[in-house]
Amino acid sequence: MSMRSLWVTPMLLALLSLTTAPAALHAQPREEATADNLFTGTLDVRMGQRVFQQQCGRCHGNDGSGGEGGPDLTNGFRSASTDAGLFKIVREGIPNTQMVGISRRSTDQSTWMVVSYLNSLNDTTDVDLPGNATNGQQLFAGKGNCGSCHMVNGDGGRRGPDLSQVGNRRKPDELASDLRTPDEEVDPRWWTLRVTQVDGSLVEGLRMNEDTFSMRLMDDNENLWSFSKSDVRSFDRVKSSTMPSVDGALTDAEVDDLVAYLFSLRREES
């Protein structure tokens, strides 16, 4: 997580320095309010980050990816769809919830800077990538056989994450890493549970949910199972990925194409 934040911030700053026109920073869903935010430059984002870390980081995490009680803010916003809406929430909070606004004495300027920082965490600016997204789409459906497990816009398999908006939550280098070394960072949702029932039979599948007393999984035949832990003989968590590495199966150029395609799968295009 820390590595990610260290990497992302310089990259974003570099990107932002290339695109100073406010409208270019935030494509759709917030353009109508973007004109109101006059603080969208590189330094504004950096200042916004500073205010965010001081005022918001305790709940939302130092890099906005979620923390003690506050949701992840790097994958879209639940309660605002415009910059004006974000401004209002940052300033005033969300009524009847734990989300309180930043200090009322904060200036409009510093609040807009926080808005710019939050937008930078969800930046969807196009970047020049070496790969060809159209070729990548063909690989996804064909040689890569990705669609057998992954769904995109309603088409595909169920045994991997839905990738319809993966470009919003993963950067290109992270996507490449996901493809080449899938075991490096496996979301617990995609661990495997191996459950030995009292009769000795084994049920194995993707870990959909687990809590103190129970667990739920989907097996290879896409059957859903729910177990009480006290009713099984034993269970194991396998924390490696069920996805094979593309290394050896695809060329470097093909991996680039696939990354370009995956990065193109973003909210505004869905």
Next chain:
Amino acid sequence: MKRLAIVIALGVFATGVTPASAQKTESQPGVTPSFSPVTWERLLNAKDEPENWLMYSGTLDSQHFSGLDQVHNRNVGDLELKWAYQIPQLDRSETVPVVVDGVMFITEAPSNVVAVDAATGRQYWRYNHPLPDDLRICCGRNNRGVAILGETLYMSTLDAHLVAIDARTGNLVWDKELADYRAGYSKTAAPLIVKDEVVTGMAGGEYGVSGFIDSYNAKSGELEWRANTIPGPDHPDNQTWAGDSWRTGGAATWITGAYDPDLDLVYWGTGNPGPDWNGDVRMGDNLYSDSALALNHETGAMEWYFQFTPHDVHDWDAIQVPILADLEMDGEMRKVMMWANRNAFFYTIDRVTGEFLVGKPFAKQTWAEGLDSKGRPIRIPDTFPSAEGTTVSPPVGGGTNWFSPAYSPRTELFYVQAYDGEDTYYKRDEDYVEGDQFTGGGGQRPGPADDYQSAIRAMDPKTGNMRWEFEIQPRSTAGIMATAGDLVFSGSVDGYFFALDAVSGDELWHMNVGRLVHSSPMSYAVDGKQYITIAAGNVVYTFGLRD
């Protein structure tokens, strides 16, 4: 008369003594209960009326132990939901209700309180405290409960007031401002009644405030004494703060303390020094942050202190409920205080003198080699926050936190909610601006939540050794109640409320209550029936045995 008879029977069954309230508590079944004034004698002897839960931690020694045993380790599986009370605000509740003779007082976010029939959950009255719209609160609109003396409730409010409320009507009796909320002060914890005074703390340690513990005349609301948790420049311990850093040093007091009537000592924990994560600007031990304080109740003078984490740079407040008990240790009866600290060490301390007796880790920790003979931590180098991030256990939220531990005099075990987590800690430069957060850094969990686990651990306070543990997947931030039925009740962030065998740790019962349990359980009885109550999400659930 039916209630009177059953109360006596319960009391005898549970404790072998006639409840003190038996003479005071009379009402007809099905008739609105009319509680008797809660005198200081009743509070002093709260153990003798286990059908009531008269204060935040149950009794003045804060054991969070219920003397009721109608629900026990052989019939707990017959618990069922009796009623639910929906709090109108969406905030996660941290309340521990108080119950007096069949009336329950529940605090709500942001700073409200309702009185309900404890047998049905139906409301008598409510008090909504008016609040400004520019509060400074770091960590949620929390309120953890009330105190009661006579027929008056005492409650903290988020704008740093202490209010007195008529317990029969909800009418405001008096309203006292303790500090200026605009400077970052707030109040979230239940006060503690000691004799005819209301002892109370404050919150705001993330805003560069200066901590204190106050004692107010319960009748008039006049301040009797204030104990500052950071000594002023005339005091030698002020030298433990570099330069003027003591002025913004935090050391808030945001959880309820305990009281020993024989020693006339009030015990209270203090919070982190400020700024939380950048210690460079406040070199020194930063007394009396992260400490247990023993205060003479008559004067507020400090008899002794024990600092758990000198020069804390990880936000490990000593904001835990102090638990008092008398234990035989090495052939000698000792008056002790038991304390599982946010820094992941468990301590047993002589509460007469403050002498360190026992100390061992109860949760994963990577910051200290251990404790020296005085209980001072032996730090491991390079564990301080840094610009690039330093990963350390426990995390910011600690090996445990403010939610109540429990102690059973039957098992002589201390039960704590432990978390084996870690955080990457960051440090940054920050200027103090009054009313703004002043933290100097932050923390970030380096892995997914499922990579870490909580556990309820039963600690032997005589040795600091763990007797048993019950693992919770992935985490709990709930308090614990032990009972005379040899049960331990607690909950988890995944929405379970459950009961364990207090002796073995075996799970005996659980219920999916749907949202995270972020409060501490309590128990009481009405008309001879024992109830167990827990707040989960923004709902207060009450369970009892199947009829």
